[in-house]
Amino acid sequence: MIDYSERIPNNVGLADDRRLQRALENWQPRFQDWWAEMGPEGFQEQDVYLRTAVDVGQEGWAHFDHVRMPEYRWGIFLSDQQPDRRIGFGDNKGRPVWQEVPGEFRTDLRRLIVVQGDTEPASVEPQRHLGATAPSRYDLRNLFQVNVEEGRHLWAMVYLLHGYFGRDGRDEADAMLERHSGDPDEPRILGAFNEKTPDWLSFFMFTYFTDRDGKYQLGALRESAFDPLSRTCDFMLKEEAHHMFVGASGVGRVVQRTAELMREHDTDHVAPHGGVDLATIQRYINCHYSVSMDLFGSERSTNAANYYAAGLKGRFNEDQFDDDHVLTDVEADHLVVGDTGRITTETLPARALVNHALRRDYTEDCAKGVRRWNRTLAEAGVDVEFTLPHEGFNRAVGAFRDHHVSPDGRVLSDAEWEASVGGWLPSDDERAHVGSLMQPQFEPGKMAGWIAPPSRGINTQPVDYEYVKL
Ligand SMILES: [Fe+2]
Numbered sequence: 001m002i003d004y005s006e007r008i009p010n011n012v013g014l015a016d017d018r019r020l021q022r023a024l025e026n027w028q029p030r031f032q033d034w035w036a037e038m039g040p041e042g043f044q045e046q047d048v049y050l051r052t053a054v055d056v057g058q059e060g061w062a063h064f065d066h067v068r069m070p071e072y073r074w075g076i077f078l079s080d081q082q083p084d085r086r087i088g089f090g091d092n093k094g095r096p097v098w099q100e101v102p103g104e105f106r107t108d109l110r111r112l113i114v115v116q117g118d119t120e121p122a123s124v125e126p127q128r129h130l131g132a133t134a135p136s137r138y139d140l141r142n143l144f145q146v147n148v149e150e151g152r153h154l155w156a157m158v159y160l161l162h163g164y165f166g167r168d169g170r171d172e173a174d175a176m177l178e179r180h181s182g183d184p185d186e187p188r189i190l191g192a193f194n195e196k197t198p199d200w201l202s203f204f205m206f207t208y209f210t211d212r213d214g215k216y217q218l219g220a221l222r223e224s225a226f227d228p229l230s231r232t233c234d235f236m237l238k239e240e241a242h243h244m245f246v247g248a249s250g251v252g253r254v255v256q257r258t259a260e261l262m263r264e265h266d267t268d269h270v271a272p273h274g275g276v277d278l279a280t281i282q283r284y285i286n287c288h289y290s291v292s293m294d295l296f297g298s299e300r301s302t303n304a305a306n307y308y309a310a311g312l313k314g315r316f317n318e319d320q321f322d323d324d325h326v327l328t329d330v331e332a333d334h335l336v337v338g339d340t341g342r343i344t345t346e347t348l349p350a351r352a353l354v355n356h357a358l359r360r361d362y363t364e365d366c367a368k369g370v371r372r373w374n375r376t377l378a379e380a381g382v383d384v385e386f387t388l389p390h391e392g393f394n395r396a397v398g399a400f401r402d403h404h405v406s407p408d409g410r411v412l413s414d415a416e417w418e419a420s421v422g423g424w425l426p427s428d429d430e431r432a433h434v435g436s437l438m439q440p441q442f443e444p445g446k447m448a449g450w451i452a453p454p455s456r457g458i459n460t461q462p463v464d465y466e467y468v469k470l
């Protein structure tokens with residue numbers, strides 16, 4: 001059970017570890033300063049209908065109530081310890097998991113936790129201006145729910161740094177609040193988290209594609225032999241599911257509204273009628289998917305192979321892979337641009353391609369939502385299908401980094417790329433149009449004109465519920 005009588009709600013017995021408790025109580029006001037400075041702009045005095053974790057069990061883990069965001073009870077929640085849990089992969093497969101950090105893996109584990117932790121505040125910062133232009137109170141509430149939970153995910157990683165990495169862990173925890181998204185001097189660690197989230201379509205794309213990278217990273221870390229990391233990631237994944245729902249349903253509602261406007265005005269070009277063209281949505285998909293693919297790192301990676309060998313980071317749902325989970329005698333394929341300038345398959349030891357395995361599952365997961373959006377179009381009688389671009393499209397990391405590849409998978413010359421890229425990524429005009437649609441709609445139950453209402457409200461409340469008291 002989670003103890004809410006403590007200054008820092010937790011289920012890790014913080015009261016019994018005075019040194020750690022004091023260290024985290026020291027960090028707490030700095031986190032609150034960060035929230036005030038870099039968290040959502042405005043709305044800090046308003047009551048927001050937010051979910052708070054009250055238990056880590058399978059059922060009934062969440063409680064919903066109106067709360068002012070600065071009073072949100074950020075805390076430290078780990079899933080229950082599994083008795084006799086064993087390492088599921090790598091060279092130490094079958095041995096008991098670790099409750100403390102082994103000295104030889106200290107640097108690598110700290111790095112993995114820092115990189116994950118950095119993404120959490122890094123996704124809040126670019127979203128801080130969005131409240132002012134929310135398409136409905138329902139959406140405003142969802143934005144803030146995602147924001148407070150990303151804040152809690154930072155707490156999760158900071159707990160591990162403070163609790164298991166001593167002095168340098170504390171320094172890393174402080175640095176989490178010193179780097180800022182898009183800061184020229186102290187940027188966030190990963191590229192996608194330094195991009196702007198200027199409008200709500202970008203926000204929905206971010207929660208669909210980039211939070212989903214988070215799901216896969218957390219899933220890989222949930223397999224970790226370092227048990228406290230595994231347990232904290234397991235619980236974070238429960239919260240993460242809602243973030244991706246916000247993205248999937250958000251994009252779906254824009255698609256639905258566009259289809260309605262297309263029929264109403266008998267045109268593909270709904271921008272003059274206050275909508276977002278399907279072609280624009282496709283270009284946003286191309287942009288956010290390709291940037292998020294970079295977050296998986298190089299598909300061929302010695303670091304990832306070492307992490308796998310050591311048991312630090314596995315694959316998503318490791319036990320569902322139909323192999324030996326050791327991967328010393330297993331091969332795998334990935335795509336590269338060959339000497340002929342054509343895309344070909346390269347076969348390597350599977351350990352070298354662990355990042356690729358994780359990313360391939362991510363792509364399959366992304367495709368499910370795209371199919372759902374296409375079903376919405378088909379049901380509306382619109383003969384257009386969205387697609388995910390080829391994995392080589394618009395990449396800054398990995399095998400395609402130095403190549404231009406079209407969304408349908410053709411390797412292009414520089415000249416061909418320059419001539420066509422404008423049709424594949426959102427143009428400045430298009431972004432400006434989407435920006436111009438961002439007018440707030442705060443009447444309970446009403447929606448801005450560019451997005452359809454959700455099919456239901458949050459936690460069985462009606463859509464017109466007062467999710468934010470303004
Ligand atoms: Fe997160």
Ligand SMILES: [Fe+2]
Pocket residue numbers: 150211214240243
């Ligand atoms: Fe998230």
